[in-house]
Amino acid sequence: MSPDLVSLSHQLLDAAEGKARFMVALAGPPGAGKSYRSALLCEAINQLRPGQAAVVPMDGYHFDNAVLGDEQLPVKGAPHTFDVEGLHHDLMRIRRADKPVAVPVFDRPLDLARAGGRLITPAHRIVIVEGNYLLLNQDPWRSLHVLFDWTLMIDVDDAVLVERLVNRWLCMGQDHSGALERTHQKDMLNAALVKTSSVPPDQRWR
Numbered sequence: 001m002s003p004d005l006v007s008l009s010h011q012l013l014d015a016a017e018g019k020a021r022f023m024v025a026l027a028g029p030p031g032a033g034k035s036y037r038s039a040l041l042c043e044a045i046n047q048l049r050p051g052q053a054a055v056v057p058m059d060g061y062h063f064d065n066a067v068l069g070d071e072q073l074p075v076k077g078a079p080h081t082f083d084v085e086g087l088h089h090d091l092m093r094i095r096r097a098d099k100p101v102a103v104p105v106f107d108r109p110l111d112l113a114r115a116g117g118r119l120i121t122p123a124h125r126i127v128i129v130e131g132n133y134l135l136l137n138q139d140p141w142r143s144l145h146v147l148f149d150w151t152l153m154i155d156v157d158d159a160v161l162v163e164r165l166v167n168r169w170l171c172m173g174q175d176h177s178g179a180l181e182r183t184h185q186k187d188m189l190n191a192a193l194v195k196t197s198s199v200p201p202d203q204r205w206r
Contacts, residue, residue, distance in 0.1 A: 058131020
């Protein structure tokens with residue numbers, strides 16, 4: 001993992017010095033390990049400065065299956081299946097750092113977002129926002145870019161992504177052919193978009 005967690009934690013703490021709120025975008029393709037790494041990074045920062053870091057997951061802003069309907073449900077996870085305006089609104093409130101903000105959290109086994117699943121308080125000076133499309137160079141995602149003080153992109157080879165994504169679908173009850181289809185006909189298409197159509201990050205994380 002390059003940079004290592006300790007170095008990155010110190011780097012972000014130094015950059016956030018004196019700021020009431022410092023917002024970090026942690027982007028990457030499906031299967032890159034964004035949730036896992038954001039949790040590790042948050043924990044590492046909190047070990048150095050207890051209670052100062054928190055994570056906001058972009059996946060909490062998935063449109064519900066009932067909203068997507070039968071026509072859009074097969075492509076759930078594509079950029080247009082997220083409530084970007086809702087995410088933008090909440091990030092603006094978080095950036096003000098003047099009161100607690102409740103954010104939704106996606107429950108992958110249930111395939112739905114839980115409203116108010118996490119609370120970001122003014123004590124959380126460093127807020128790590130993680131998600132596929134945070135750096136996407138397309139509207140309406142571009143509107144998010146000015147809200148971030150620092151941007152990270154996780155770099156993972158496609159072969160590793162495929163292996164992880166197939167295993168994810170298998171663990172969610174798909175048979176092997178179904179896991180392969182969803183990986184290649186949905187997830188890897190979104191991965192290609194993230195890799196080719198995102199603005200350059202401040203830093204890459206391998």
